[in-house]
Amino acid sequence: MKTKNSVFIATSIDGYISDKNGKIDWLNTIPNPSNDDMGYNEFMIGIDALVMGRKTFETVCSFDVDWPYEKPVFVLSNSLQEVEEELKDKVFLIHGSLKEVLHQIRKKGFKNLYIDGGATIQSFLKEDLIDEFVITTIPILLGGGTSLFSELPKKMEYELVNTKQYLNAISQNRFRRKRIN
């Protein structure tokens, strides 16, 4: 079964996903009157399910909007016991090692996963489990905050699949992990 773990995320030029105050309002630095989704919907079409950590899940819940995901969301958590009633057919708590978690999710038939949230992405990366990155670079230096990347045990080569430009202001690279088969 061909599987893929993908990341779709925006960072500042200096690689931060949130600023020194934990804010992400700088993501809207570039005016976007036409609400260009910068490839998000197209990316989501190729996704079977999402995997995120508890913190990202709670952040999404804190937004004053309806639940934003049509695809099933697996939330990695050792502490959460259950999700609220209205999310019960959309959100699934899961725990264990990443390899166990992936095994469980894939056994249910979900092949292409969107891995989201800084801490979750970093733990997947530490085990070399990220096959694809779509990184949208917002043209700003934040000078501090939460970095997308952290220390890794080894170098990992990727290949550039494509480079796109949005709103004449934002560049986006798609990288695919180069694996020797």
Added chain:
Amino acid sequence: MKTKNSVFIATSIDGYISDKNGKIDWLNTIPNPSNDDMGYNEFMIGIDALVMGRKTFETVCSFDVDWPYEKPVFVLSNSLQEVEEELKDKVFLIHGSLKEVLHQIRKKGFKNLYIDGGATIQSFLKEDLIDEFVITTIPILLGGGTSLFSELPKKMEYELVNTKQYLNAISQNRFRRKRIN
């Protein structure tokens, strides 16, 4: 007098300019049989002089090649007393605060400067003195090393001038500092 301080540099996807062992051999991860210069010569045409720190200068000197720069190179150093005879018309030692240094260099008529070396770039950035970045992204995660960017006292907005692709494998963004005149 219109002046510009530019950076032309390559980083890994995770923003490192040298790896955990201080090496830069990963820059050659992508085969480059035609010796594509990825815009370097074109960039250099627009440059009047270079500014680098002592460490970068000594690194360049350690390479087993002829002196690689045609343009004057200003080396920031409080400790070096003089440069070797054959570099005397090419390399100029300079010290003082960055603003003083820039004043001295510009008084000599050099307007467009190439700011090079990790530490030097970071000190210029801390004083918001970088007007342009050309960042070439090598599709590799190094997982540690020397970062191009460090903590900054404030956010700085740039604008994307263009995005280029080289060797069908490497993307390059040119950013220009957005200043309110």
